[in-house]
Amino acid sequence: MPDWSRIHQERRFSLWSLPLALCSLLYDVGVRFRLKAYEKGIFKGKSLPGFVVSVGNITAGGTGKTPAVAMLARWALNEGHRVAILSKGYGGRYKQEVLEVSDGKRIYADSQVAGDEPVLLARGVSGSPVIISKNRYMAGMYAFKKFGSVFFILDDGFQHLGLERNLNLVLIDASDPFGNAHLLPWGPLREPLSQLDRADALILTRFSRVESAERRAQGPKKNAIRHAPNAIRSPQETLAFLKEKFPSKPVFRADNILDKVIFPFSGEVHTPGFLRGKRVLAFAGIAHPEQFQESLIESGADVAQFKGFRDHYPFDGDEIRELIRMKEKIGARYLITTEKDWMRIAPFAFTTAAPMHDDLAYLTVRFVFLPGQEGIFRIIRNGL
Numbered sequence: 001m002p003d004w005s006r007i008h009q010e011r012r013f014s015l016w017s018l019p020l021a022l023c024s025l026l027y028d029v030g031v032r033f034r035l036k037a038y039e040k041g042i043f044k045g046k047s048l049p050g051f052v053v054s055v056g057n058i059t060a061g062g063t064g065k066t067p068a069v070a071m072l073a074r075w076a077l078n079e080g081h082r083v084a085i086l087s088k089g090y091g092g093r094y095k096q097e098v099l100e101v102s103d104g105k106r107i108y109a110d111s112q113v114a115g116d117e118p119v120l121l122a123r124g125v126s127g128s129p130v131i132i133s134k135n136r137y138m139a140g141m142y143a144f145k146k147f148g149s150v151f152f153i154l155d156d157g158f159q160h161l162g163l164e165r166n167l168n169l170v171l172i173d174a175s176d177p178f179g180n181a182h183l184l185p186w187g188p189l190r191e192p193l194s195q196l197d198r199a200d201a202l203i204l205t206r207f208s209r210v211e212s213a214e215r216r217a218q219g220p221k222k223n224a225i226r227h228a229p230n231a232i233r234s235p236q237e238t239l240a241f242l243k244e245k246f247p248s249k250p251v252f253r254a255d256n257i258l259d260k261v262i263f264p265f266s267g268e269v270h271t272p273g274f275l276r277g278k279r280v281l282a283f284a285g286i287a288h289p290e291q292f293q294e295s296l297i298e299s300g301a302d303v304a305q306f307k308g309f310r311d312h313y314p315f316d317g318d319e320i321r322e323l324i325r326m327k328e329k330i331g332a333r334y335l336i337t338t339e340k341d342w343m344r345i346a347p348f349a350f351t352t353a354a355p356m357h358d359d360l361a362y363l364t365v366r367f368v369f370l371p372g373q374e375g376i377f378r379i380i381r382n383g384l
Helices: 018-038 065-078 118-125 136-147 194-198 207-217 233-247 287-298 317-330 339-349 373-384
Strands: 052-056 083-087 099-102 129-130 151-155 165-174 201-205 251-265 268-270 278-284 302-308 334-338 362-369
Touching: 018 052, 052 065, 052 207, 065 118, 065 151, 065 287, 065 362, 083 136, 099 118, 118 129, 118 151, 118 339, 136 151, 165 268, 165 373, 194 233, 194 251, 201 233, 207 251, 233 251, 233 362, 278 287, 278 317, 287 302, 287 362, 302 317, 317 334, 317 339, 339 362
Parallel strands: 052 151, 052 165, 083 129, 083 151, 165 201, 201 251, 278 302, 278 334, 334 362
Antiparallel strands: 099 129, 251 268, 251 362
């Protein structure tokens, strides 16, 4: 399996760049044809009977959409809205046209059936049904008819043009906004950067954490290269680029912060500070696993070894047992992973005959806007 994360960072032309560039060219033609077909009315989007917010991105994975969707859903519930989260259920094996993952109280599907992100949202947002379908309109109508939902949140919905929305929120990772700025598969872009013009608001995630790391390393660059997005290296450069290229779009800043350390077998729950000075073996199968490693180090954990896997990696019992043996071999106290990875491990974890279960923990992440960035909620209220 190619290391796409590394490929999407590569800025030099190499032997492998030519076939990838040709594939990107074909992908670009297909994307532009599809966008033009919707623009000209050849393809038409359907409307749901309510307010629709899309939370998406313009790159392939790694911007923190799932914690952002959970935060937005909790906010809308607190405002008194009847909320439903609509997802495609990426990686799930479900066969139904529409699958009810959760009714807001109980969870009816695991990650093997529904995919890890919908189950993670169902666990993290009490009171909101989570419905998955390849056709988000069908998912929304299901939620409207069964639960009376009228506030719909599209998880990863920016490219889902078959459903009209009232508000388009696009997340951009401040640590790596556009990779090498090429389209898939040569780069991480799902669409040309010009399509950010469809967004109603842009949200830079992991902003202050990355900015702090930049200051510790060498300080922010003074000469932002605004016309070369593949040369962007700092959050401030990203901010300058977006404000120059899309001056009419409000840009908000947010962070994904570690929230809790949960030991699922014992039921213990701790703050991230619990890991300070503790020797751990960590692993993650997310879009940018190295970011999880950096977060652990920042929390004070002694990361003796780190294993990165591709996004949505399908762990099995043998691999978890091997990681436990590795932990014991290097003398680590705990085996640590992400909550998203735990969603894929949980279906078999309690039946796997592996020792030292009590030493396996996962970390939850919370999405928060930086102080002074609350204007995003005014935009939503105005839209409503």
